[in-house]
Amino acid sequence: MHGRLKVKTSEEQAEAKRLEREQKLKLYQTATQTVFQKRQAGELDESVLELTSQILGANPDFATLWNCRREVLQRLEVQKSPEELAALVKAELGFLESCLRVNPKSYGTWHHRCWLLGRLPEPNWARELELCARFLEVDERNFHCWDYRRFVASQAAVPPAEELAFTDSLITRNFSNYSSWHYRSCLLPQLHPQPDSGPQGRLPEDVLLKELELVQNAFFTDPNDQSAWFYHRWLLGRADPQDALRCLHVSRDEACLTVSFSRPLLVSLAPFTGEHRRLGAWCCWSDGSLICPLCQVGPSTETLLLMVNESPLSVEWRTPDGRNRPSHVWLCDLPAASLNDHLPQHTFRVIWTAGDAQKECVLLKGRQEGWCRDSATDEQLFRCELSVEKSTVLQSELESCKELQELEPENKWCLLTIILLMRALDPLLYEKETLQYFQTLKAVDPMRAAYLDDLRSKFLLENSVLKMEYADVRVLHLGHKDLTVLCHLEQLLLVTHLDLSHNRLRALPPALAALRCLEVLQANDNAIESLDGVTNLPRLQELSLCNNRLQQPAVLQPLASCPRLVLLNLQDNPLCQAVGISEHLAELLPSVSSILT
Numbered sequence: 213m214h215g216r217l218k219v220k221t222s223e224e225q226a227e228a229k230r231l232e233r234e235q236k237l238k239l240y241q242t243a244t245q246t247v248f249q250k251r252q253a254g255e256l257d258e259s260v261l262e263l264t265s266q267i268l269g270a271n272p273d274f275a276t277l278w279n280c281r282r283e284v285l286q287r288l289e290v291q292k293s294p295e296e297l298a299a300l301v302k303a304e305l306g307f308l309e310s311c312l313r314v315n316p317k318s319y320g321t322w323h324h325r326c327w328l329l330g331r332l333p334e335p336n337w338a339r340e341l342e343l344c345a346r347f348l349e350v351d352e353r354n355f356h357c358w359d360y361r362r363f364v365a366s367q368a369a370v371p372p373a374e375e376l377a378f379t380d381s382l383i384t385r386n387f388s389n390y391s392s393w394h395y396r397s398c399l400l401p402q403l404h405p406q407p408d409s410g411p412q413g414r415l416p417e418d419v420l421l422k423e424l425e426l427v428q429n430a431f432f433t434d435p436n437d438q439s440a441w442f443y444h445r446w447l448l449g450r451a452d453p454q455d456a457l458r459c460l461h462v463s464r465d466e467a468c469l470t471v472s473f474s475r476p477l478l479v480s481l482a483p484f485t486g487e488h489r490r491l492g493a494w495c496c497w498s499d500g501s502l503i504c505p506l507c508q509v510g511p512s513t514e515t516l517l518l519m520v521n522e523s524p525l526s527v528e529w530r531t532p533d534g535r536n537r538p539s540h541v542w543l544c545d546l547p548a549a550s551l552n553d554h555l556p557q558h559t560f561r562v563i564w565t566a567g568d569a570q571k572e573c574v575l576l577k578g579r580q581e582g583w584c585r586d587s588a589t590d591e592q593l594f595r596c597e598l599s600v601e602k603s604t605v606l607q608s609e610l611e612s613c614k615e616l617q618e619l620e621p622e623n624k625w626c627l628l629t630i631i632l633l634m635r636a637l638d639p640l641l642y643e644k645e646t647l648q649y650f651q652t653l654k655a656v657d658p659m660r661a662a663y664l665d666d667l668r669s670k671f672l673l674e675n676s677v678l679k680m681e682y683a684d685v686r687v688l689h690l691g692h693k694d695l696t697v698l699c700h701l702e703q704l705l706l707v708t709h710l711d712l713s714h715n716r717l718r719a720l721p722p723a724l725a726a727l728r729c730l731e732v733l734q735a736n737d738n739a740i741e742s743l744d745g746v747t748n749l750p751r752l753q754e755l756s757l758c759n760n761r762l763q764q765p766a767v768l769q770p771l772a773s774c775p776r777l778v779l780l781n782l783q784d785n786p787l788c789q790a791v792g793i794s795e796h797l798a799e800l801l802p803s804v805s806s807i808l809t
Contacts (some may be wrong), residue, residue, distance in 0.1 A: 243267055247280055256284045265307060272311040272318040277537040282327060289331075294370055304328060309343070316347055317356050326363055337368035345378075352382060358391045362398075372402045387430040393443040416446075421605050423447055428609060431625070435616060442627035448636050455564065457571035459585035459705045461728065464575065466750045467546045469527075470520070470728050471562050471571070472702045476538035477514045479529045516542065517563040520550045532725035532748060540702035541726040553577050581729075583706060593703070594639070594674045606637055624660075627653040635671065643675055665696040665716075677703045686729070691715070700724050708751075713737050718761075720745035724786050735760070736781075747773045759784040765796050 214345065242666030247263050256696045261284055264277045285304070291296060305328065311321045329335040337374055344361040347354060365375055382392040387746075400423070404416050411793070413421070424447060430440035447702070449459045457475040463470075518525045527544035531537065550558060560582075561572040573584035610633040617626045631649050634642035654661050672693050677700055680688065681787040695715040701723040704710070708729050713736040720735065730753045733746070740760040746752070747770040755777060762785040771777060788809040790796070797807050 223782055240267060240270070244277075245745070247277065256280075256287045258284070258288070260284050268311055268321075269307075269314065272315045272321045272624065275320045281324065285328070286290045301328065302330065312347065316351060316354055319356065320355050321588045322360050326360065329367070334369070337364055337370075341368070341370070348382065352386065352389050353391055355391060358395065362395070375399055376403065383426075383430070387433050388437040388439055390439040390442070391437050393427075397443065397446050417602055420447060421602065422582045424605055424609065428612065429535075431629075432612070432616060432664075435620045435623050438625055441629060444514045444629060445632060446503050448632055453528065455566075456586065457562060457564060458703070459583065459584075460560065460562055460571045460573045460761070461583040461705060462546070462558075462575045462581060463572060463728070463750075464551050464580045466728075467551060468543055468728070468750070469517070469546055469560060470532075470541060470543040470705065472541045472705050472726070473564070476540050477542070477564075478512060478536075480513045480515050507745050515565045517565065518544065519559075519561040519563065520546075521555075521559050522561075525550065532728065533722040533745075534748065535722070539726075540723075541705065545726070585706065585760045592775075593677065594635075602635065606633055609633055610637065622656050624653060626658040627656060639671065639675055640678060646671065661795050662696070669693075669695040669697045670699045673699050691734075698724070708732070710734070710772060713756075718742070724746075725749065741767070743767055743770050746770050749774045750776065752777050756778040756781040757785065758782070761785070762787050765790070765793065765800055768797070768800060771804070775803070779806045779808075780804050783808055 243263050243266055247260055247267070250263075260280060264281050268277055268281075270276060281304075285300070287299060305325070308321055308325050308328070310796060311318060318402075329340065341361070341364055343345050344357055344364065347357045348361075351357075370568045375750050376396065379392040379396045379399070382389050383396075400415055400419065404419055406414060414420075424444070427440050427444045427447065431437070431444065434440075454474065457471055458474055459470075459472045461470045462468075491762060516529060518527050525547075527546070529544050531539040532541055532777065533539075534541060534730060541759045550560075556577050558575045559572060560575065561570060563570040573582050575582040588768070610630065613626055613630045613633065617623065617630060620626055627649055631646055631653070632647050634649075639646075647668070650664060656662050656665070672695065673690070674739055676688060676690060686707055688704065688707050689711045691711045691713040693715060695712070695717060697715065698712075698721055701721070702736075704727055706729050707727055710727065710730060711734045713734050715738050717735065717738040717740055719740060719742040722745045725748050727749065729751055730749055731751050734756045736756055736758040740762065743762075746755065752774045753776050755774075757769070758781055762782065765787055767787075768780075768782075771780065780797075782797075787793060793809055794807065797804075797809070
């Protein structure tokens, strides 16, 4: 056996590797301890740079050591000559690049590079853009590098058109590049800003049509890649609704004014006081925002001004459910003087200062309520209005997606896009067909069945709102629609009778408190376990909850806040089986004259 090289056994190899790891660990711990000792002693010199280089070169995610390096570099800035400092920075940039090759997704390394370049008088931003391009060529989904590229482009004032061209090159090379599509969605609004007077969030039609053509090529090339489908959905949603007061309602009985908005607001709770009038202005301009000089309304809150018969009235605003959080609906109490019958009519006007919108309604003598609302059918409440050209393009896309779906019958993204295109084109015309596609989509993607049920419910409620004219119809039948969630309840502000029976609702949400005119609510044959939303409904008289899942009498406690409730039907609920339930409920809800169990 002489003359042959001895081959180590697997046990010997494992032992050798263990000893090697222990040795590396010992060196790592020793170097780390030395750095901490020097830092504590204030010895921030180039030896600390050398020691941290050894550690960070192997583990770039040691954030504390990057902090140490910054402290050393800050001290050396005042000690070194300009030439020495330039050489030090050049070496640091090279070291950072080597760390990125070890871990291209190291938070600490990218952050340190931002910090270092931010301290240079004339950074070479072109070199940094090339660095980003190299790393994105290796991994086009490295969001750390994308964040750094956006930082570099911002600092170097790179025109958005050039960055858009960069995304073009990456998307052309590989359509499956979510980060490029996302960056594109950030750049297009910068390239094509809308005037202040125009609808915010929309892209010019020629740009939008071009983008729709590009993304269609992408998802026809690779139908199973989600990147292009997500971008297509973003394009369909590029139309933020204009700020508007949707409905204004005044009730003489409740001495209350209610207003609903196109988006949730957080309204200043401070009342409008006489001091505003004395100052000669209700609000003053500051950085482009209306700021109340007395209540100091911040940028996250909105100011509402109430004018009664053209005179300002001091009121305190609140949400229907009593929670101080953004809400579509806000209300305030009115003093008796603003509701008396001495005048033939009272005029109420609410001014939304930040939204530059207002709405006015009249309460006539002898009437108990008055209102003014946007038409639910004429207004495009849930989609943007389509031009002939855009409608033609979307119709063509719909037909193309249907053809693709025949070839790819189990492609969930294609099915969802068909539904969204139908919603964008004409939600009422395609209602029946949309429901059929939902059934197909649930079969293809059963893991998201609950989400799809909620989305289907949302669309059905939108269609119901579009079919109504509240000035003539205040009764809404939503029974037998298989609803799982209630949305857009702020659009039902004037409804007096609501039927939610024979659905799959598990709760009546807090947003239900927005239905200030509701008198009769039927929610039989659901799976309701909670009544948190049935609270502070001033006109509710009849509530039917037969055949639900109400377990304990305590869940009925919110009903005590409904002052006019006289009839409550709880038949076929589990709580009806409890001994002495009738007496218990009579004690819990003494003002309800008829409780059926």
